[in-house]
Amino acid sequence: MVDNFGRKINYLRLSVTDRCNLRCSYCMPAHGIKKLDHCDILSYEQLHRVATAAVGIGVEKIRITGGEPLVRKGIVDFLAELKRIPGLKKLVLTTNGVFLEEMAEGLRRAGVESINMSLDSLRPEVFARITRGGDLQRVLAGLAAAERAGFEYLKINMVVMRGINDDELFDFAALTLDKPINVRFIEYMPTLRDKNWESLMVPGDELLSRLSGRYDLQQVSPEALDGPARYYQVPGAAGKIGFITPISGHFCQKCNRLRVTSSGMLKSCLFDEGGVSLRPCLERGTDADLLELLRQVEGRKQYKHTLVDSVSDTYNMSQIGG
Ligand code: SAM
Ligand code: SF4
Numbered sequence: 001m002v003d004n005f006g007r008k009i010n011y012l013r014l015s016v017t018d019r020c021n022l023r024c025s026y027c028m029p030a031h032g033i034k035k036l037d038h039c040d041i042l043s044y045e046q047l048h049r050v051a052t053a054a055v056g057i058g059v060e061k062i063r064i065t066g067g068e069p070l071v072r073k074g075i076v077d078f079l080a081e082l083k084r085i086p087g088l089k090k091l092v093l094t095t096n097g098v099f100l101e102e103m104a105e106g107l108r109r110a111g112v113e114s115i116n117m118s119l120d121s122l123r124p125e126v127f128a129r130i131t132r133g134g135d136l137q138r139v140l141a142g143l144a145a146a147e148r149a150g151f152e153y154l155k156i157n158m159v160v161m162r163g164i165n166d167d168e169l170f171d172f173a174a175l176t177l178d179k180p181i182n183v184r185f186i187e188y189m190p191t192l193r194d195k196n197w198e199s200l201m202v203p204g205d206e207l208l209s210r211l212s213g214r215y216d217l218q219q220v221s222p223e224a225l226d227g228p229a230r231y232y233q234v235p236g237a238a239g240k241i242g243f244i245t246p247i248s249g250h251f252c253q254k255c256n257r258l259r260v261t262s263s264g265m266l267k268s269c270l271f272d273e274g275g276v277s278l279r280p281c282l283e284r285g286t287d288a289d290l291l292e293l294l295r296q297v298e299g300r301k302q303y304k305h306t307l308v309d310s311v312s313d314t315y316n317m318s319q320i321g322g
Helices: 044-056 075-083 100-110 124-131 136-149 166-178 204-212 279-284 287-299
Strands: 011-015 061-065 090-095 114-118 153-160 181-187 218-220 230-233 241-244 257-260 265-267
Touching: 011 044, 044 061, 044 075, 044 257, 044 279, 044 287, 061 075, 075 090, 075 100, 100 114, 100 136, 114 136, 124 136, 136 153, 153 166, 166 181, 166 204, 181 204, 204 230, 204 241, 265 287, 279 287
Parallel strands: 011 061, 011 257, 061 090, 090 114, 114 153, 153 181, 181 241
Antiparallel strands: 218 230, 230 241, 257 265
8 A cells, every 4th residue: 555655554553442541641631531432432343344454455564552552351352363364464552551560461472562652751750740640660560571571672652841751861761771672752742732832842853962962872774664763772772762753853754654543533644633434334334345445545645744733623642542
């Protein structure tokens, strides 16, 4: 599947729930979140059908996300089913890590190859403030369990916020020195339309230059099926340091993905305000109709996202799937 701008679309992000056991300040407002009714969330059977169709038109990698995917009942069995789809090369998951201590082994056995874990601070009180009540120890225990379970890759995603956690840059970079963990610094995106977002956002180039003051970072080439992160490595380090720059970097030219939200909206971009509902097709259409819909949405992919310029309402990252 190649889009109108020559990008090979081979990556699908499937959000399996809008629910979450944390309330990260950059992702959800403190109050007033409208949860979807259970009947408005795609069933596992429907999600499986979408995944199979997507693989049928060239998707090679599927990321399961949310909300928090590990809060949905039956997720491990569902993942094991997805893994059996012929032609799917990589099944990966993004999680906040709260349930990883109990679930890491089962996820690995189900065939999940790698895990991206969100972790924005290594200080308990800062972590609790960002996540509105999260327990850092629990998440670190989850990370340790994931290390033991032997995933191909473990990636830590840190959303960097000036004056909140940007002083922990070096502590996070140091996590890559001895262990094969990739740490990715993500620019804060104004999805909640907060007035002070520009003062919070630390551009990727600034992060790189701050880190380069201490380390002789070497750029490394991305691996096949990698997303839009730019990767560097401290010479001799076991892991890599990545920068994801949706605001300063406009990584759209490398975008290789489609998304399905937990309510079944197929989106060509994280910031695609419309999208196409898969529901009618999943309820009444054939597999051929589903393939046609996927192709149509892929054809709508824009060259560049418009998050900063658009005047839209807030984006609900926990529903769209981050
Ligand atoms: N609950 C899981 C987790 O936190 O990893 C998966 C869903 S979460 C919506 C997916 C990703 O979106 C996380 O890595 C999170 O850091 C990122 N994200 C959410 N809101 C963001 C924002 N405003 N700016 C940058 N990244 C954001
Ligand atoms: Fe939940 Fe993930 Fe959003 Fe944090 S970033 S509130 S863990 S969905």
